[in-house]
Each structure stands twice: as structure tokens, then as C-alpha cells.
Amino acid sequence: MSVTLFYVFAAIAVAGALSMVLNVRNTVAGALSLVGTMVALGAIYVLLDAYLIGVLQILIYAGAIVVLFLFVVMLLNLREERYPPARGLIGKFVGVAAGAGVLAWFVTVLPGALPEAAAVGEDFGGYRHVGLALFRDYVLAFEVTSLLLLAAMVGAVILAKRRI
Amino acid sequence: MVPIEHAIALSGLLFTIGLAGALARRNLIVILMSIELMLNAVNLALVAFSRLHGGLEGHVFVLMVIVVAAAEVAVGLGIVISLFRNRETVDVEDVSLLRW
Numbered sequence: 001m002s003v004t005l006f007y008v009f010a011a012i013a014v015a016g017a018l019s020m021v022l023n024v025r026n027t028v029a030g031a032l033s034l035v036g037t038m039v040a041l042g043a044i045y046v047l048l049d050a051y052l053i054g055v056l057q058i059l060i061y062a063g064a065i066v067v068l069f070l071f072v073v074m075l076l077n078l079r080e081e082r083y084p085p086a087r088g089l090i091g092k093f094v095g096v097a098a099g100a101g102v103l104a105w106f107v108t109v110l111p112g113a114l115p116e117a118a119a120v121g122e123d124f125g126g127y128r129h130v131g132l133a134l135f136r137d138y139v140l141a142f143e144v145t146s147l148l149l150l151a152a153m154v155g156a157v158i159l160a161k162r163r164i
Numbered sequence: 165m166v167p168i169e170h171a172i173a174l175s176g177l178l179f180t181i182g183l184a185g186a187l188a189r190r191n192l193i194v195i196l197m198s199i200e201l202m203l204n205a206v207n208l209a210l211v212a213f214s215r216l217h218g219g220l221e222g223h224v225f226v227l228m229v230i231v232v233a234a235a236e237v238a239v240g241l242g243i244v245i246s247l248f249r250n251r252e253t254v255d256v257e258d259v260s261l262l263r264w
Contacts, residue, residue: 002165002166003165003166003167006166006167006170006171007170010170010174013174013178014174014177014178014181017178017181017182017201018181020185020194020197020198020201021181021182021184021185021188021189021194021198021201024189024191027191027193027194030194030197031193031197034197034200034201037178037201037204038204041204041207041208044166044171044174044208045208045211047166048166048171048211048212048215049215050211050214050215050223050226052223053207053211053223053226053227056227056230057207057230060230060234061200061204061230061233064234065200065233065234065237068237068238068241069193069196069197069237069241072193072241072244072245073193075245076244076245076248076254078254091187091188091190092188094187094188095183095184095185095186095187095188095189096184096188098183098184098187099180099181099183099184099187100180102176102179102180102183103176103177103180106172106173106176106180107173107176110169110172110173110176111169114168114169114172114216115216117165117168117215117216117218118215118216118217118218119218120215120218124218124220125214125215125220125223129220130220130223130224130227133220133221133223133224134224134227137224138224141224141228145228145231148231148232148235149231149234149235151235152234152235152236152238152239153238155238155239155242156238156239156241156242157242158242159239159242159243159245159246160241160242160245160246162249
């Protein structure tokens with residue numbers, strides 16, 4: 001059951017990613033297909049026993065980041081003739097070749113390289129365990145991210161504001 | 165139980181699509197979205213390896229990646245807005261002042 005669900009959501013994720021990258025005419029539609037990818041990935045996280053990450057994926061990526069993209073696209077009010085075209089043949093070739101190279105390397109390395117998955121308890125990846133790891137073992141990293149967020153917030157306001 | 169190899173393969177496929185999009189498109193917003201897609205592929209790999217390993221370090225790392233992605237999007241879209249205000253474009257080919 002969960003394997004079938006995994007393939008369904010994987011297909012949704014790949015389809016959303018492809019339609020985001022291949023859609024040259026409409027950036028809003030591209031951002032909406034990115035939402036589909038993010039939600040499918042959140043479901044896959046749940047299937048991989050990462051419940052908290054799955055919830056956060058949908059809250060933050062699908063709920064905040066893509067909405068930020070949509071806000072900016074609509075704020076800029078791009079008309080269709082303003083959309084930049086895709087790159088010429090050389091750029092497309094470089095992009096596809098780099099992607100295909102990464103994928104080929106992956107496919108040659110991957111089969112048979114992984115051991116059996118470890119047995120985990122019932123509440124692996126839930127709030128309790130991830131919270132304990134985050135606030136006990138990695139609390140310094142957690143606090144430092146607050147500095148990063150502050151710097152990004154100040155930077156975004158300064159960049160986007162007309163007059164400081 | 166989801167086969168871990170297939171989750172890693174999906175992660176590689178999504179990373180590939182994002183890389184191709186970031187290199188082959190000229191729309192700055194789409195390039196930023198492709199970078200988000202690549203970060204998501206990395207998150208999927210981290211979660212899958214975390215499940216394989218049975219530890220929670222990968223989950224903590226994914227949280228950090230999500231924070232960095234949010235900060236990157238906020239700053240990147242701020243740059244897009246100020247670029248559009250000054251140059252009326254989101255085409256990366258029009259913004260080559262610092263390129264040789």
C-alpha cells in the first residue's frame with residue numbers, strides 16, 4: 001500500500017517539477033505546479049516516517065515560500081511579451097547535459113549500494129524525537145539560525161524598500 | 165515500507181530537473197524556483213538516508229535547510245523586486261553588468 005502511494009506521489013512530484021521547468025509562457029502556472037511538487041514531497045516524507053518534516057514541508061514550502069513567489073510574480077505584473085524566452089540551443093544543451101550527467105552518475109552508483117533500512121520505533125520522526133534532537137543535541141545550530149533569519153529579514157527589507 | 169533506493173532515485177531525478185531548469189531558463193523567478201526544487205531534492209535524500217540509518221540527524225539537517233531556503237527566497241525575491249524596479253526586466257541576460 002505505502003509503496004503504491006510512494007509511486008503515485010513520486011509521479012506527481014516529477015510531473016509538477018517538469019511542468020514548472022518547461023512552462024515558458026506562464027510563471028504563475030509554474031509556481032502552482034511547484035506547489036503540487038511540494039505537497040507530493042510532503043506526502044513522501046510521511047511515507048518515510050518523517051512526520052514532523054512532512055508537516056513543516058507543507059506549512060513552509062507550499063504555504064509560505066511558493067506564496068511568496070506568487071506574490072512577487074503578481075506584484076511585478078509581468079505581461080506575456082515581457083517573459084524572457086528560454087535560452088538558445090547551447091544553453092538548453094548545457095542544462096540538459098548537466099542534468100543527464102548527474103542522473104547517469106546517480107544511476108550507475110546507486111543499485112545495490114545501500115544496506116537494509118534500520119528498524120525504527122513507532123514514533124520515529126514525530127514531534128517528540130525530533131524536538132529532543134533539535135533542542136538537546138543541536139541547540140546551538142538552532143539558535144544560530146535565528147541570526148541567519150534576522151540577517152535575511154533585514155537584507156530583504158533593505159533590498160525591496162524604495163527609500164530607507 | 166518505501167524502498168530507500170527509489171526515494172534516492174526520485175531525489176536525483178528532481179535534482180536533475182532543477183539543475184536543468186536553473187541552467188536552461190532565463191526567467192529569474194523560474195531560476196529561483198528551480199533552486200528551491202534542488203534544495204527539496206536534497207531534503208528528500210536527507211530524509212531517506214535518515215530513515216535508512218535510523219537516526220534523526222538528517223531530520224535536524226532538513227530543518228536547517230528549510231530555514232536557509234526561506235532566507236534565500238526572501239533575499240532573492242528582494243533582489244528581483246529591486247532589479248525590476250530599476251531595469252524593468254526579469255531576464256538574466258539583461259543583467260550582465262558584472263560579467264566579463
